[in-house]
Amino acid sequence: MRILKLLLILTLLSPQLLLADNPFRIVIEGGVEDPLPIAIVPFGWSQAGSVAPIDLTEVISGDLQRSGRFNVMDEKDLPQRPSEYDSINFADWRKLGMENIVIGKLELTDAGTYDVSFRLVDVYRGKQIAGFRIPAKPDLLRRVAHQISDIIFEKLTGMPGAFDTRVAYITVNKVKDKKVHSLQIADADGHNAQILLESPEPLLSPSWSPDGKKLAYVSFEGKNSAIYVQNVLTGQRERISAFEGINSSPDWSPDGSRLAMTLSKDGNTEIYILNLGDKSLRRLTKHGGIDTEPTWSPGGQKLAFTSDRSGGPQIYEINVNGGEPKRISFEGNYNARPEYSPDGKFITLVHGVSGSYRIGLLELANSSITVLTDARLDESPSFAPNGGMIIYATTGVRGGQLAAVSTDGRIHQRLGLQQGDVREPAWGPFLK
């Protein structure tokens, strides 16, 4: 069922521009201390004389290795290459201390589509942990590979995988001395990048709708900030808010019915909630200082936001029905850009530490802040939907780049672009 839906989505996507499939250059720095050993046996291919349409093994190995939680066996070290359960020689694998292997095959059907089947096998116990057969159209094969990675990841770590997800981000390139800002989305591994919008004026703050079908963002195309909502599939866009002054920081409520946002139409920046159904607007804060960057708690009852009402920027929580905001960050004199973890127990934020800006993790139970990154200008943190990683923007020698860090701070990835500035990443929801 899920696959059918995917198929539909990708068919709808196809008229849109697909960029050359040149993904992020991903560098892993560090990992967990005892990554799980796993072997991904090259998938069998029914048309042995021709080249398979995708190297499933490469995509799955890449996903698992990049997560920092797995140690994928080198292909040259594989003792055998079975693609059927019955041909696995368990003794060979046990001798090498390998606990888990993945085998599978790709078959072309008479209808011109594909069948992907795979098994995750516990070699020590000599039993199958998971086994699936997934029919797929050619342009869905890459997603099928990510879905297989998600299944393996969940079976072996207990945490849902987030490989079959997408990220949105903003790039800035100079073309003939003019800046071109573009809103893009890509698969979580950087492949299939697509441009959704280009503008000579700044774009910022992309925010995914909970169903992953729309993005809200800020565009300066009218020589002032305005909030737009764009359908990711059709490209259709609508201007949602263009009051005098600032219109910014859109963030979707978990039920998708409302947008929290920052407006300064009433004098200075305040937090508002816009009901997308009847377009009614409700003001939540009332303070002469800066109030901005609202973000919904996963349950939808609270918003966290940044305010300088105590002097410098700090994080506050407010009930969505109003009331007095409560300060929740106390360490350091710069805390901004909050986002709740999917379980609601943490907030990731930008934390100023003696002149540097790093990604921090605020534990709501005890108000402690753990610093996860160590560069000078890190910003815009966004949780993966499984809560395992945080993607963020960092400024390197070549300008803005994307990076990711595990929430335990042990796994660091750099997602580099060859040219241009990349910023404002927003990790999308699980694809349904």
Next chain:
Amino acid sequence: MFIRTLLVLSLAGLLYGCSNEQVKEEEPVAVEDLSSGANASDGGVQAYSTDDSSTSGFDSLDDPQSPLSIRIIYFEYNSNEISSEYRSAIEAHAAYLSRNPSTSVTLEGHADERGSREYNLALGESRALAVKQQLSLLGASSSQIRLVSYGEERPAVDGHDESSWQQNRRVEILY
């Protein structure tokens, strides 16, 4: 710490194809053309009020000796406090606006790149607001003053050091 390069691939010439050398070919990628309207009003033309200049033939706005020639107010880090050195410039702009009630001005607030973008957008506006409040106190009508904040999105200087940041924390007074 060990570093392993796993995939050396390229997200690439997102805009222009695969290789760095092929920067010339710009693909027609825009979902929607935003250029019409957005750029219609500039082109380097400055339109001044004729209230003064029609009689004198020379607008005091054009006088490089006048405090009106100061069009950028710089700020300290994370602050919207206007330094006393700008007192005479702000007085001159307020007096000019009050003498020329049909003239309007845009105060464009900016921030340096440090910290979060949305917070900086608000900070840019709070700087522009501070300038507006002083101009209003000194006789300009608030209906003559438009505010816009670009936060850190339009730096005057692209560097990542204190000397660049100093030049980017600013309010531009645009007639």
